[in-house]
Amino acid sequence: MNLWYTENHSPNVRFSLEVEEHIYTGKSDFQKIDILQTLEFGRILTLDGLVMCTEKDEFIYHEMITHVALATNPAIKKVLVIGAGDGGTIRELTAYPTIEQIDMVEIDKMVVDVCREFLPQTASKLDDPRVNLYFEDGLKFVRRIENDYDLIIVDSTDPFGPGEGLFTKEFYGNCYKALKEDGILVNQHESPFYAEDALGMRKAHQKIVGFFPVCKVYQFHMPTYPSGHWLFGFASKKFDPILDLDATAWNDLDLKTRYYNTDIHVGSFALPNYVKEQLKDVE
Amino acid sequence: MTNFLQQKVPIMEALNQYKSMRVVPFDVPGHKRGRGNPELAAFLGEQCLSMDVNSMKPLDNLCHPVSVIKEAEELAAQAFNAKHAFFMVNGTTSAVQAMIMTACKAGDKIIMPRNVHRSAINALILSGAVPVYVNPGVHSELGIALGMALKDVKEAILEHKDAKAILINNPTYYGICSDLQALTDLAHQHDMLVLVDEAHGTHFYFGDNLPASAMSVGADMASVSMHKSGGSLTQSSFLLINNDVSEGYTRQIINLTQTTSGSYLLLSSLDISRRNLALNGKEIFQKVAEMAYYTRTEINKIGGYYAYSKELINGDTIFDFDVTKLSVDTRDIGLAGIEVYDILRDEYDIQIEFGDIGNILAYISVGDRHLDLERLVAALAEIKRRYSQDKNSVFIHEYIRPQVALTPQEAFYAPKQKLPISESAGYISSEFVMCYPPGIPILAPGERITEEILDFIQYSKDKGCFLTGTEDSDIANINVLKEFVE
Structure with missing residues (x-):
């Protein structure tokens, strides 16, 4: 066999x-x-x-999509997560006792059901009392919200198929509107390496920069994603992810992480030249 | 039994049969199943080019159908409850022209609303028929042209008892229907033919709870854009005839202007789409109506936009409304429809059907996905948030009643002079000016140019409408009649 x-x-x-x-x-x-x-x-x-998502490398993705924003603004209390059907992002967020409410909007209930049954490693915290699950279109959900969230995490699939609407200008604009005046948006930002992914990365960046005064991109190493070199976007109305990082405060929380630490936090925003150039081209 | 017959697709079957015979082509088209033009074959697909073939005995001939095209036309006629259906390959434009030219000779009168598509007035230039315009109703708040009031048509008929026919839009671009049954009965009482422009009404023949179709009320001819809601390829269309209209004479009229090399891509697309509509049309348009309803409701929740529907019905000039249409009034957010149309495309990568001064129209079809509807709604919400301005910034022009001095044909061929458009007020226009889309003339040949019309043209230009119609492609100059007509 x-x-x-x-x-x-x-x-x-x-x-x-x-x-x-x-x-x-x-x-x-x-x-x-x-x-x-x-x-x-x-x-x-x-x-x-x-x-x-795989059991062996999901920690890298889920730690990096959550802790960077929370170490930048430890006062985050209300979080909206869009996508994230496997539950890994929620698991990381529930580690923070300071977070009061996590709304998760996943279009496909079946993904959540399947992950609950077969991937308890990531889906384990979906029943946390702070978590509200909504099974609907993320674009539709966020359209109705104004000035409500401290953090929005867009944990989406690729910019084709059901996740398509989460890579659009109307979506990022509606996220801006749904965030409070010091809100942060973290989004799955594709990869700079292969042509098709790089196009997705440039388009996403181009659409976000128009809305947020702070607009950065950070990288991480994801063995099972194409090229292994993957990015998240960090956009915010007020906080700078490096200048406002309170490393001591985060380290005092004593959270157990395997990839993220406050040194990686700073270092992940240092990008290779070919990535910087691609981003600059669309700014 | 009907469904059993409607399973057949004679043209497609004949094309498949022909392909399987591997006939050696020493006839046109010269690309020879794509082999002679590999770049085109790679771009459009080999299957597509292998079906681009010439008329021949096994595949029939569009100009004089005797076998598979004839059979396909009979099936289409059955599906639409018509006496006969003609396959048209030069757009619904050619179907509208064939209707008018079948009904009217030079000098014959035809009653029509002024808000017809340019194809209808073009037919008047070609045939020399004389229009008797009925001013459409105008919605006092939305500012859009509506259907014809029964009373106005009655007046026109009594004043012009010698008119040969009446032309009716069913529905208008915005989805508005006149009282088709009453208009048809009225015209028939006065021995006039009823011609119906159903460019936007294919689905009326198949869906439930949709406005009445031309054939269902006993109208005589109808032009049906299969390529709009029917799903066939662009440029393909049906001309339906009914009652005493002669099939042979109508065919002669069609053949005056129709190509003798009818495209089998278009013909087979009509055949296949007819089968699909006959078998699945009811479910398809149920789904489209639901999608339009959902999107309309969500857009109305945003505030500032008005996506209108059946609440407009007034029993006369809005006798019925096509609920599959998504027409939205945008003026309350302080943007012209054409501005919203441009922002949707330039900023959000969303292409809608058209925008005019007060409205946008998004075309919903069975090909839409729910996530795309969400994108449209979200983008409209964003446009309101980011761009809305004082609602008095959009200036709505009322429907302008045309002053008709000459017939379109007389004016088009009369001795003329070129004037800067800004200096043309008072003259008789020899040509069209219109925004495209929707292609409804602001000015048609034979109509007097007024300051009001010039203001509207300038305003449309300023707002970004795409103006067409004049010989001068910049619309800076206009051809007017040399002789001043009172």
């Missing part, structure tokens, strides 16, 4: 994982959902045949 899962990382590059067992397959109204047991990366979740 020689079973391999293969994903195209570019039209000319493939990435393969040896599979022990195909645990689950299903089709929701929005996408195809699969859970595979792999030898190297443990359980993995794929949507429409693309890796979203």
Whole structure:
């Protein structure tokens, strides 16, 4: 038996994982959902045949999408998370006793159901009493909100398929409106490396810069994502992620993390020249 | 039984059969199934080019159908409850022109609302028929032209008993319908033919709870844009005839201007789309109406926009409303429809059907996805947040009643002179001026130019409307009649 899962990382590059067992397959109204047991990366979740999350490297993504904003503004109390069906982002947020409310808006309930059943590693905190789950279109949800959240995290899939609306100017503009006057927006910002991902990155950046006075991009190392080099966007109405970082305060919280630390926090905003140039081109 | 027959797609079946025979082509088109033009074949797809073939015995001939096209036309006629359906490959424009030219000879009168599409007035230039315009009703708040009032049509008919036909929009671009049954009965009492421009009404034949279709009320001819709500390729259309209209004579009229090389891409798209509508149309348009309803409700929740619907119905000039249309009045956010139209495209990558001074129209179809509707609503909310201004900044022009001095044909061919448009007030125009879309003339040949019209043209230009119609492509000059007509 020689079973391999293969994903195209570019039209000319493939990435393969040896599979022990195909645990689950299903089709929701929005996408195809699969859970595979792999030898190297443990359980993995794929949507429409693309890796979203693996047991072995999800900590990198989920720590970096949450802690950077919370270390910049420890007073964050009300958070909106859009997407994030696997629950990993929620798990990280619930570690902060200071957060009072987490609203999670995921368009596809089936992803959450499947992750609750097969990926308890990430879905474990979805039942935290501070968490409210909404199964609807993120763009629709945020459209009705004004001046309400301290932090919005856009933990989306790629800019095609069901996540398409979360890479649009109307979405970022509505997020701006939904944030309080010192609000922060962190978004999945694609990758600078392969052409198709880089186009997504540039377009996302171009659409966000128009709205927020502070608009930065930070990087992290994600082994199962195309090229391994991935980005998040940090946009804010007031806080600068480096100038306003209170490293002592965050370290005093004594949270256990495996990737994030306050040195990485600062360092992740240092970008390679080819990335800087691409971002500058669209500013 | 009907459904069983409607399963057939004679043109598509004949094309598939022909392809499977691997016939060696020593006929046109010269690209020879795409082999002679690899770049085009790569761009459009090999299957597409292999279906781009010439008329021949097994595939019939559009100018004189005797086999598969004839059969396909009969199936279309059955699907639309018409006596006969003609496959049209030069747009609904050609269908509208064929209707008018079938009904009227030079000098014959035809009663029509002034807010017709340019294709109808073009037909008057070609045929020499004489228009008797009925001013459409105008909505006092929205400022849009409506349907024709029954009373106005009655007056026109009594004043012009020699008119040969009446032309009716069903619906208008905005989705507004006149009382088609009453107008048809009235015209028939006076022995006039009823011609219906259903460029925006294909779905009336298939959906539930939609306005009446031309054939259902016994109208004589109808032009149906299958390529709009019907799903066929751009430029393909049906001309339907009913009652005593002669199939042979109508075909002769069509053949006056129609290509002798009818495209099988267009013809097969009509055939396939007709089958789809006949079998699935009810569900399709139910879904479209639901999507339009949802989007309309959400847009109205934003505030400042008015997405209108059946509440406008007044029993006469708005006898019915097409709920699949998403027309939105934008003036309360202080932006002209055309400005919202431009911002949607330039800032949000959303292309809608058209924007005029007071309104936008987003075309909803079975091809839409829910997430795209959300994008449209969210973008409109953002446009309001970011761009709205004093609502008095949009100046609504009332419908301008045209002063008709000459027939369109007389004016178009009369000796003329070129004037700067700003100095043309008082003269008779020899040509059209219109915003496109929607393609409804602000000024048609034979109409007197007034200061009011010039103001409206300038205002439309300033707001960003795309003006067309004059010989001068910049619309800086206009051709007017040399002779001054009182």
